[in-house]
Amino acid sequence: MKKSIYSLFVVFMMLCVMSCGTATQENDAQGASIEEPNNTPLGQASVVDDVSAANILQVAIGSPDHTTLVAAVQAAHIEHVLVNAGPLTVFAPNNAAFAKLPEGTVENLVKPENIATLTTILTRHAAPGSYNIEGLKKEARKGRKLYMATGDYLEVTTEGDDVFVGGAKVIASIQTSNGIVNVVEDVILPKSE
């Protein structure tokens, strides 16, 4: 039962991504006959709100260590997912993590023709639910795997006081208004790759 709801969540997220694309197409197709109101091109990410606590996207944008991640999120047009009601836990690779990838990887991924791949990679860093470092330790203790928005299950392990998700070390945990940002030292890539 739970699985089916998670699946729904994934489908929902994918639809969100897809609908971005279709909306633009429709606009083009209809031309000048009817001007479709398009005052919120980024979905909920367009909402102006300087009162609420910062959300995942705002935290990421505000972090000088996550400029690559933010650029990738913007290239994939998934800003609105990161401001969604969630709850969402995002494992946010820092700039150093992206720098560990083979040269040219990021530059290649942000090309328009590779958006789908980029989106999948980024989405693998998001888990439905709220897991801070304490929560992750509990997952490890209870032997529960973390279900990611792409459908993958990532192992949560501990070494002393350190926590690793899918092999990436979590070095900080930030509570946001719509979930948790866990800063990781590595980009979490599928094992097969």
Place this chain on the structure above:
Amino acid sequence: MKNKNLIIAALAIVTFSFASCDNSSNKSDNAGALSGNMAERAYVAPGEHDEFYSFISGGFSGQLSVYGLPSGRLFKVIPVFSQDAEKAYGYNEETKPMLNTSYGFVPWDDSHHPDISQTAGELDGRWVFINGNNTPRIAKIDLTTFETTEIIELPNSAGNHSSSFVTENTEYVVAGTRFSVPVPQRDMPIDEYKGNFKGALSFISVDPEEGHMNLEFQILMPGFNYDLSHPGRGKSHGWFFFSTYNTEEGHTLLEVNASQNDKDFIAAVNWKKIEEYVKNGGGKKMPTNYAHNVYDEKTHMATSTMKKEVVVVDPLEVPGAVYLLPTPKSPHGCDVDPSGEYIVGSGKLSANLTIHSFTKMLAAIENEKFAGDAYGIPILNFEDVMEGTVVQPGLGPLHTEFDGKGNAYTTFFISSEVVKWKLGTWEVLDRKPTYYSVGHLMIPGGNSRAPFGKYLVAMNKITKDRYIPTGPEVTQSAQLFDISGDKMEMILDFPTIGEPHYAAGIPADLLKPNSRKIFKLEENEHPFVAKSEKEAKVVRDGNTVHVYMTMIRSHFAPDNIEGIQMGDKVYFHVTNLEQDYDVPHGISMIGANTSELLIMPGQTETFTWEPKGEGVWPFYCTDFCSALHQEMQGYVRVSPKGSDVSMKWTLDDEWYDSE
């Protein structure tokens, strides 16, 4: 004599019916629906905002609704005088005291006339006030939270209709009694009404900072019916004007007995004079009993205090403070133009509209030219104070608003129309039918020095075939007119809740920046708050159990509770830990004899539950909060009375005991 008058009135009705038919058919010929782009003018594109807020009274629903103009879209129903299960208003422990009165808990009222606070005669958008007609009360709604934050009951009043209008700087919210009653109440024959019953005019001060209301004094007037009122402004600031009917002082079959006098009165009250009199120790302290209910935004709780005394003023003791202006035939609306010079009396049964002049009134008072007195209150001569009449504008005039461009707009119930006329020349400029039988009308800022004369909302009493039918009861209908041109143009129909008696409108830009998004958790001073999951706990005190619960996407803490016993009274004090705009959570428990809670971010609310059976009973989040909303649920185990199951609770199987 009286028969003759009636015949003349009847003739007038017939003549007008024909006359207005002619007019309206002429006008509608040259204004096709497409020619003026009417649909476009009321259209607010998806995602765009309306230009105005309008606060439309909910009448017998007891509430206040928030509509956008020009779209006519409903944005919120603010619970005021009636319980509202959707928002737990009057159901949760925090807001039950808001509906306390000297008669006990009264979960309903008949809300009538909203009025927005003013500074220097212009809308300042801080609060909107509205009166409860049945069990006399005045409510204040905070326009940052759009929630009712204060209700004050009015003693010595009945049918609180001539209310709740504010003075130029919101010094006072003023409320007049429609039904005169014995003051103080006592057991006496009804037919000894005349000369014995009193009509109380209440002046409630508003603290300029916090907005707290205080009943400063009541003027005990003769036993007439005080129908509507409006403040003086500009030159007439410091005065208040009340229309009266039933100056005959009838107590039965009023539709006949209160229609005998050729003229009733508009009572002009120099409240500054009376204020000074009271400040200098004037007036009589009278024992009484009324409730004053205040909601505290920090504790998220209301308290109700019973007040035991009120200052009453006999108008005869303050010479020069009250005068009566004769006004034809049971005036209903009593409206003051933006300059403060003209006081429009809408005699319900009169063929003409009567406009009094403030300047002339002052001159007549100066010259001490009186036509007589009523119970010692001087009556001025009609001819001395009357400035003009709008001759035969329609039938059954009720209310007048102003556009700030020298024009007035009056509703006519019987001839079912809005008539535009010119201040000063009194000529009729335009008339448009409404559907059907219009009561109040509203122009944003229409009760201020500076109206925003772009739109006019006509609030109708009869709907009939206007919408797709919904059985015998049909929604009330409102009509929106564009009044920016010379002629009024109807651009929209929209349904309203309850029965709207009056409305107040204000440019959206004045309120939008102040609208609250969340309550700061660190500012929460609720005595049962849990500001983090670590503070969640369950505490037994005899048969009473207090659950300090938190909610955040997407779980409750705790979500499993054991150790509750039959015969317990369980208080669920639930805090929403979210600090994100538009992420409320709800909660309800199977079989709870109350409503759900709907808790805004940073807020704490409480519901009570008395288990009816042993077992394991679920509760859940009632507001779709997140992708894992369906997972947001929990269980309470109920054991027999005296059971040795210990009191414990958990989230994710890490149990805590209450020692």
